Amino acid sequence: MTIGLAERVIALKPSASIVARQKVTELQAAGKTIIDLTIGEPDLDTPAHIIEAAISAARGGDTHYTVPMGTPALRKAIVQKLKNDNALEYGLNEVIVGVGAKQLIYEAFAATLNEGDEVIVPAPYWVSYPDIATIHGGKPVIAECPETDGFKLTPQSLKEAITARTKWLVLNSPNNPTGAIYSREELSALAEVLREARHVWVMTDEIYEHLTYEGKALSLGEVAPDLKDRLLIVNGVSKAYAMTGWRIGYAAGPAALIAAMNKLIGQNTSCASSVSQAAAAAALNGDQACVAEAAETFRKRRDRMFELLDGTPGMKLRKPDGAFYFYPSVEGLIGKSTPDGRVLKSDLDVALYLLESAHVAVLDGSAYGMSPYLRMSFGGALEDIEAGCRAVRKSCEALV
Structure with a gap:
């Protein structure tokens, strides 16, 4: 006999960012190298x-x-x-x-x-x-x-x-x-x-x-x-x-x-x-010097991510004024076909394609109430940002 769950819990959706983080952890545990651009936290150490x-x-x-x-x-x-x-x-x-x-x-x-x-x-x-x-x-x-x-x-x-x-x-x-x-x-x-x-x-x-x-x-x-x-x-x-x-x-x-x-x-x-x-x-x-130093670290990461992603086919992005996320439009990728012939019909499809082809985890804009966009974090290490952006660009260039 199973316990009857409350309707409010049945209707409740799990946090998209937590689900994404769990998926990345599972893939990494299975031996796959995944660059995680979903993170919603600084990678810095507490001062x-x-x-x-x-x-x-x-x-x-x-x-x-x-x-x-x-x-x-x-x-x-x-x-x-x-x-x-x-x-x-x-x-x-x-x-x-x-x-x-x-x-x-x-x-x-x-x-x-x-x-x-x-x-x-x-x-x-x-x-x-x-x-x-x-x-x-x-x-x-x-x-x-x-x-x-x-x-x-x-x-x-x-x-x-x-x-x-x-x-x-x-x-x-x-x-x-x-x-x-x-x-x-x-x-x-x-x-x-x-x-x-x-x-x-x-x-x-x-x-x-x-x-x-x-x-x-x-x-x-x-x-x-x-x-x-x-x-x-x-x-x-x-x-x-x-x-x-x-x-x-x-x-x-x-x-x-x-x-x-x-x-x-x-x-x-x-x-x-x-x-x-x-x-x-x-x-x-x-x-409060540590706070200013953290903001400057993220500014440099923001600028580097923009430099690497700007001009990516099908992707349009603007520099964020705060936080540590880009929210690029991927409208130009909708309707494109992957190298194996699959048509990308939504930003979720784009996010899954990047996970499969580039081994880069990002979040789809539908989770944040507006499509077709992606959320890409620059809260992580600079080397991960650079490798992730290059892989994303290469995967976008492979679409037809």
């Missing part, structure tokens, strides 16, 4: 001073439960970070720590969504936004942001997406998968629409905040401080400090929402790791 802080905390006996919302030391560091970097004032009761930024998105939706509430998700989007909304009874409303608009939500598109049932708008800048960053003027224009729709809350995912190459990434709260009472900022230490495995995210928002999220965390994970929280506090409080 030494952060690791030393974790070791010191563990040796000092800081190995016990913390309160669900996070240690006072880490929350103070978050409050100071928001003040220094974003000119935003928050109290300790308005910030919360989670097991990664993803948990805080999950808890925010769990705390606020009722059946049928709508969540506006601009596309292309990070793969988990729609599914996390759906699992909590929400209805994702996908607002397409074409490349002609810089892959960014326009005020008109936002107006058209808002209904009486809208509960949240999700804004991700710098964006995964496109690297797009909203300017001050663009955020101001969106804020004008939101001022008219007073029932709409805004979740800003700012996890790639410091990985920018063409100017600073601004928080909506900086541009429109009057919206702060219905704004939830989600961020973390994973990307900027190469701390993905430490699993520390944080959020800042109105005290009542933070209290509700705190209640939920208390009933599921209890708290984030105490040692990881000590490390995160050291990251936020310490010398």
Whole structure:
């Protein structure tokens, strides 16, 4: 006899990036050499001073439960970070720590969504936004942001997406998968629409905040401080400090929402790791030179990937302003035939062809809500980027 699974779990799609990573791992375990351009994390090591802080905390006996919302030391560091970097004032009761930024998105939706509430998700989007909304009874409303608009939500598109049932708008800048960053003027224009729709809350995912190459990434709260009472900022230490495995995210928002999220965390994970929280506090409080160095490393990788892929037959790409992904159009490859006679009918077909012929793993744009595109990461080692791009180009040139 098998247990009956909940309908919400049956309907839930697995994370595309996690599935891709699992597939790459399986192929590598089978002895195949695969160049992985799907990775959603830096290949850099966590800076030494952060690791030393974790070791010191563990040796000092800081190995016990913390309160669900996070240690006072880490929350103070978050409050100071928001003040220094974003000119935003928050109290300790308005910030919360989670097991990664993803948990805080999950808890925010769990705390606020009722059946049928709508969540506006601009596309292309990070793969988990729609599914996390759906699992909590929400209805994702996908607002397409074409490349002609810089892959960014326009005020008109936002107006058209808002209904009486809208509960949240999700804004991700710098964006995964496109690297797009909203300017001050663009955020101001969106804020004008939101001022008219007073029932709409805004979740800003700012996890790639410091990985920018063409100017600073601004928080909506900086541009429109009057919206702060219905704004939830989600961020973390994973990307900027190469701390993905430490699993520390944080959020800042109105005290009542933070209290509700705190209640939920208390009933599921209890708290984030105490040692990881000590490390995160050291990251936020310490010398930020490591963040600038990481951004410069990724800038060089971005420029090299562009150099190697620019002019690839059937592929059109633009340099991302932030994060560490290219999102090239492969419209020119659709309808082409592989050397063995198969016709490529979708970006998924293109991704599978590159895996088979070039032994390069990339992600199809359909997973991110917009086709025909691919997501290609430059988060990995430069030698892998160079080898992968050359192999991709060669495979594209082989199509007829």
